[in-house]
Amino acid sequence: MHLGKEEFSVVNRPRSSQWTAIPMEEALKIVYDAVVPNLTKTVPVNLNRTGFVLAEQIIATHPYPQVRTSVKDGYAVIATDGPGPKEVITVTTAGSITDIVVRPGTCCRVSTGSMIPEGADAVVQVEDTALLKHNNVEELVVDIKTAVKSGTDIREVGSDISIGQILLEKNCVLGSAEIGILAASGRRHIEVYRKPKACVITTGNELVDFTADDVPLGKIRDTNRPQLMALLNSNGFKAIDGGIVSDTRKHICEALDVAFKFSDVLVITGGVSMGEKDLMKTVLQQDFGFTINFGRIFMKPGLPTTFATGKWRTDAQRFVFALPGNPVSSWVSAQLFVVPALRKMAGYKYFEHTVIKVKLTESISLDRRPEYRRAWLDFRMFQEATPVAVCTSKNQLSSQLLNTRGANLLLRLPGRTEEKPFVKEGEIVDALIIGPI
């Protein structure tokens, strides 16, 4: 890194972008090829592991249930013994065991989940019995009123889970169901993929922190940083706050150098377009020796989205997503590139956003560039076989933060052609699911 190089003179700047706007598919492929699953680590099993991805297969080491177990509250009997009065010779409740053996003419009172004693081979539910004789404390004789087949309402040893069965596959994303299965497995520690560490930095002389009391004329509150950090957090990745950096080469160099120390991934907004203060690509290339894998994408919004990779001091691989400064562009670009990349690094097998077919509620003029339009799914108003999408606003200018509001979809609209200059109300298009629905 060469800190403190002089700023460039504006008179030498190129007057059109030197970066080819590559197709979206090519950009995604470059990112997905660059990022690989992180190293793994061993962590104790606990309920805070949701969102982590297993780096090993979990195999059952015990049968489940471990003893023959009743499915119902009732009486364990010998099936061939048939209906009629039976002496209640013992009782099991969930958690208790017995070595008393059930013989013809006798039965054992059982509860859901309790052990079936030796001899018995079926359970008659309590609803199908009557109490014939008791001593005020205990049942002595019950009437079994129905015939049952051998095996009725008994869970055999290993019938739910047998030894050696795969409980959870490698690369399985842990949710609440999987936490329960891990708890059943008896495992105390598991191998999971480390989650990547991502640092969010915003650049721009015009920015003041959003908590500022006053905003001087010409300045604006920084909304990108809290928004992108919240985006990463709500996707399960703890974002590191890299702060606001002013548009000078020295300050950008310093901020990146610190951020690289702590983070695998840098998410930067601003400084990537054609403005005279847009120094990000230069800094990444000249000061850090990073490769700019792409510097523009033929998409809307997010044209100047930039992706750089390189090795920082310790030879550790670092990934930089340098996103446009416009609040909508940065949020959409982060959804499209950063979230899937972080998921892939965290071990997700399906790291891309799920794509569904949705029906449009309005006609939309297509842009020259393929467009990702903010919308929400409306399952509540329309109970149709194809979900319905409603755009957050008619006007989707990339400066208008409000059109991200409530969006849980990005409509993936194709670029305009002469044959197809617009999509019509009622037409079915692809949409990426980007939030809870």
Add this chain to the structure above:
Amino acid sequence: MHLGKEEFSVVNRPRSSQWTAIPMEEALKIVYDAVVPNLTKTVPVNLNRTGFVLAEQIIATHPYPQVRTSVKDGYAVIATDGPGPKEVITVTTAGSITDIVVRPGTCCRVSTGSMIPEGADAVVQVEDTALLKHNNVEELVVDIKTAVKSGTDIREVGSDISIGQILLEKNCVLGSAEIGILAASGRRHIEVYRKPKACVITTGNELVDFTADDVPLGKIRDTNRPQLMALLNSNGFKAIDGGIVSDTRKHICEALDVAFKFSDVLVITGGVSMGEKDLMKTVLQQDFGFTINFGRIFMKPGLPTTFATGKWRTDAQRFVFALPGNPVSSWVSAQLFVVPALRKMAGYKYFEHTVIKVKLTESISLDRRPEYRRAWLDFRMFQEATPVAVCTSKNQLSSQLLNTRGANLLLRLPGRTEEKPFVKEGEIVDALIIGPI
């Protein structure tokens, strides 16, 4: 509360349930009518507010942008001045201001987001200009090569957001987009609904903590508690761990009394069926004076799901979901009742799970009871207009924890009738979305 009452004698127990199994719709209505949005609280705006619900409307108190702002990197000109050479009399970059006025024959170099000086009424992008004269440091004269209309590439004051505009509606759920909008608003504190506090307790003499080294014969690891706590946590509600409680009236009383102190909602598993150790309903009614609003539901799994309400010591309203002990039943019941109830208390307007139409990949025999079958959406294999659902397993016994694995849907299957004993492969049915898709 009357602690220490004697246990019941088994000889007096009823031999069939005294509780009518009410229809699902009725059960849901009872729960939704009982729970109301919590009190609100004022919290600082920060990026950890995702998942909270606004208890007030957020109104814009400043226009956005606050000054006329360039949409492009280029030159601010007077539109009627037309193409041709213009003297560069000043420069604005994002964040800087100027009081120099643009007059015919002159222009101001601007960047995206920078202030448009007085006099200018349009921007010509840098790509449509050429540098004619410079002094090696600064531009002196540029050639404007295209004519532009007045207003081109200028964001007028308040064009994105005008004063008084509604930025966020009351009852809006905060996501990353909304965090950005809050940051833009200049608000430092906001009014949100308190999230309800929920405590998870499992009951059963058969249970040992899942971290136990050994499991004695007849006992099992408690999977319900970690699973349900993870479920609440992953829905944004911090679950309190109420531990394992043995099946004695005294211990249940003590555990509930402690839990009521800290929690609005109790989620208990076990002790609600026909077993001789199933004391939960009795304890709630007799020891705490609570009302059992329902004690059975005509559904599968989860028949004995119980919902009780009452006032605890301090006259505070408390809600108890006493769920079946079977791991699948408790997880499904919690999804169906507890999660929506907590969402309603947290101020969600749409607190129920979203219902979509899905196409079945297999035929399923219908049960006498309406059934909630675990499945996952398969958007990846089938790019059809109606999403496709795959059942997690053929055998969906409520003891088989493994059939919750990977589920992000609950198929809502109707009860069997003579006319309709099964649903067929390819048929379209309703499904509740219960996890990330």
